[in-house]
Amino acid sequence: MSEITPSQLKSRLASGEPVSILDIREAPEYEAWHIHGSTNLPVYEALRRGSFDALAAGAEALPADRPVVAVCRAGVVSRRAVDWLRGRGFTATSLAGGIRGWGAVWSEAPVRRFEAEGLRLIQVRRNGKGCLSYVLGARGKAIVVDPSVDAGAYVEIAEREGLCIERVLETHVHADHLSRARDLCRAVGARLVLPPNERVGFAYDALRDGERLDVGGIVVEAIATPGHTAESTCYLVAGHALLTGDTLFLDSVGRPDLERGDAGAEDGACALYRSLHERVLARRDGAWVYPAHHSGPLGFDGVALERSLETIAAAQPLLSADEERFVATILGALPPKPPNHVRIIAVNEGRLGTEGIDALDLEAGPNRCACA
Numbered sequence: 001m002s003e004i005t006p007s008q009l010k011s012r013l014a015s016g017e018p019v020s021i022l023d024i025r026e027a028p029e030y031e032a033w034h035i036h037g038s039t040n041l042p043v044y045e046a047l048r049r050g051s052f053d054a055l056a057a058g059a060e061a062l063p064a065d066r067p068v069v070a071v072c073r074a075g076v077v078s079r080r081a082v083d084w085l086r087g088r089g090f091t092a093t094s095l096a097g098g099i100r101g102w103g104a105v106w107s108e109a110p111v112r113r114f115e116a117e118g119l120r121l122i123q124v125r126r127n128g129k130g131c132l133s134y135v136l137g138a139r140g141k142a143i144v145v146d147p148s149v150d151a152g153a154y155v156e157i158a159e160r161e162g163l164c165i166e167r168v169l170e171t172h173v174h175a176d177h178l179s180r181a182r183d184l185c186r187a188v189g190a191r192l193v194l195p196p197n198e199r200v201g202f203a204y205d206a207l208r209d210g211e212r213l214d215v216g217g218i219v220v221e222a223i224a225t226p227g228h229t230a231e232s233t234c235y236l237v238a239g240h241a242l243l244t245g246d247t248l249f250l251d252s253v254g255r256p257d258l259e260r261g262d263a264g265a266e267d268g269a270c271a272l273y274r275s276l277h278e279r280v281l282a283r284r285d286g287a288w289v290y291p292a293h294h295s296g297p298l299g300f301d302g303v304a305l306e307r308s309l310e311t312i313a314a315a316q317p318l319l320s321a322d323e324e325r326f327v328a329t330i331l332g333a334l335p336p337k338p339p340n341h342v343r344i345i346a347v348n349e350g351r352l353g354t355e356g357i358d359a360l361d362l363e364a365g366p367n368r369c370a371c372a
Contacts, residue, residue, distance in 0.1 A: 002082055004069055004093040006101045010127070013037070014107065014300040018066040024055075024081050025072055025099070033366040035071060035102060036127065036297035044072060047080045055081055059088065067091040074098040100364050102128035106149040108157065109304040111241070113288065119218050119238050122157060123290065123305065124149060127298040130367045131177055132291060132305065136237055137163040138216030144184060145169045145235060145243050146292045148177050151184040158188075167213065169193045169220075171245025171292060172232040173200065175258040176338040176367040178359050179348045195224065197231035199259075201350035207233070225279050227272025228254030228369070234280065242287045242309060247272070248280055249291045250307045252370040253318065255334055258341060269330040273323045281319065284309040293367050330371050339365040 012019050013036075021038035023030050024047065030040040041058040062068060068090050072078035075098040085092035095101065105128045111121040120137035124147075131148035135157050142163035144154050158165050165188045168181045172195065182202065185192045193213070196206040207213065209224035221236040225247045232254070235243040246254040253276065256268025287309040294305050313319050318329055338344070340362050346352035347362075 002079065002086070002093055003075070003096045005096050006105050006128070009069060009095060009102075010105050010107070010300070018063075020062055020066050020068045021071060022058075022062070022068050022081070023071045023099075024078055029073070033099065034297055035099070036299035038071065038297075043081070044077055047077050052084050055084060059085060059090070062090065067093065069093055069095055071095045071102070072098045074100050097360070099128070100360050103360050103363055104128065104149070106153055107298070107300050107302070109302050111290070111304045111306065113306075114238055114241060117218075117238055117240075118216075119241070120161060120163070121237070121241060121290075122161075124153060124157070125294075125298050125305070126177075127300070129177060129363065130294045130296070130298060132294060134243060134290060135161075135163070135165075136215055136218065136220070137161055138218040140164060141166050141216040143167045143169055143213065143215045143220065144181075144190075146171055146174070146245065147180040147184050148174075148292075149180065151180050151187045154180075154184055155187060164188075165190045166215070167191050167193050167205075169207070169213075169235065171195070171234065171243065171247075172229045173197070173259070173345060173348050174246075174292075174369075175341040175345050175348075176293075176369050177363045178344060178354070195222070195231040195233040199231065199349050209233070223279050223283075225272075225275035227256055227268055227275045229259040229268075230271075232275075236283065236287070240286055240288060241290060242280070242283065243290050243292075244280070245292045246369045247275060248289060248312065249293060249295070249370050250289065250305060250312060251316065252295065253316075253330070254369060255371050256330065257334055258337065258345070258369070265331055265334065266327060269327040270323065272330070273326045276319065281309070281313055284313055293369050295367070295370055333371045335368050335371070338368045 043054040070078040070081040078094040082092045082094045122135040124133045134145040192204045194204045213220040223234045228246045257265035
């Protein structure tokens with residue numbers, strides 16, 4: 001077999017099987033977005049030209065005691081690398097669909113620290129994209145927050161945990177990936193809940209600032225935190241788990257220009273400063289942060305990405321800056337916008353249908369929702 005599917009590679013990595021993942025894309029592409037634990041050998045352009053000299057030199061460093069999985073953009077050029085490696089005695093396969101296909105891979109990590117309070121919190125991680133979503137469950141009922149992978153993943157988790165998904169919440173209108181919230185609601189008959197906004201063109205239940213939902217006796221409180229987008233909202237679960245969406249990440253903050261554009265970035269940064277200091281950091285006593293994205297590649301260790309709000313506040317110098325320096329720093333650190341973000345926003349707002357759209361193509365690339 002000269003190809004391996006993303007799900008097959010996921011199974012090998014999740015089981016701890018030794019595999020050498022050789023990413024042959026050029027260095028800038030690799031640095032922006034790659035598989036956790038992979039090694040970069042930038043020979044993509046050379047192989048396209050028919051030159052194998054650089055691959056031959058790099059192959060000398062490959063461990064001889066484990067199979068090699070070659071990765072490229074879409075699984076085409078990597079086949080050339082595999083053919084050459086197999087001809088030299090390596091056990092090698094090409095990742096079908098390349099890094100694009102890897103974008104659909106997901107895993108999960110349970111959060112244990114709240115189980116004594118009766119809350120089942122599962123972090124669903126999109127390993128190939130860095131998106132994080134959550135299943136909150138108690139007494140047979142569940143809420144899903146920011147679903148970013150196929151609806152079947154959440155159905156699978158809920159059935160295994162003996163939970164009925166009653167509501168699907170979004171923290172904001174996402175710009176880097178297609179929301180799966182409406183698909184999931186249709187699949188399980190759940191109600192769609194969003195922060196109040198005039199952006200979307202479909203029906204939803206509005207959850208306003210300070211309002212609360214109950215899931216099996218566990219209280220979910222909405223905390224409006226405009227900045228990343230005007231409608232951005234964090235959810236405080238059981239008084240301690242703070243689902244921050246793209247407002248606050250474990251090592252950075254959300255960018256303010258994806259909804260507003262470059263012209264509105266400064267106003268967004270000012271709003272974000274106020275939200276962080278007046279609405280979020282004031283709750284640092286005992287709160288743990290669970291964001292909607294992680295900027296680095298995600299592995300399969302099953303350990304939830306989390307950090308106490310107190311630790312985040314102490315570790316990020318930007319959070320102790322005054323408003324003028326905060327805004328100036330944000331505006332000076334904006335990375336390139338996510339690929340296809342305009343079309344993704346249009347789909348998530350309901351202005352553009354998904355017919356004829358390949359989600360993996362549209363979503364390909366790093367999430368870039370954080371300030372660098």
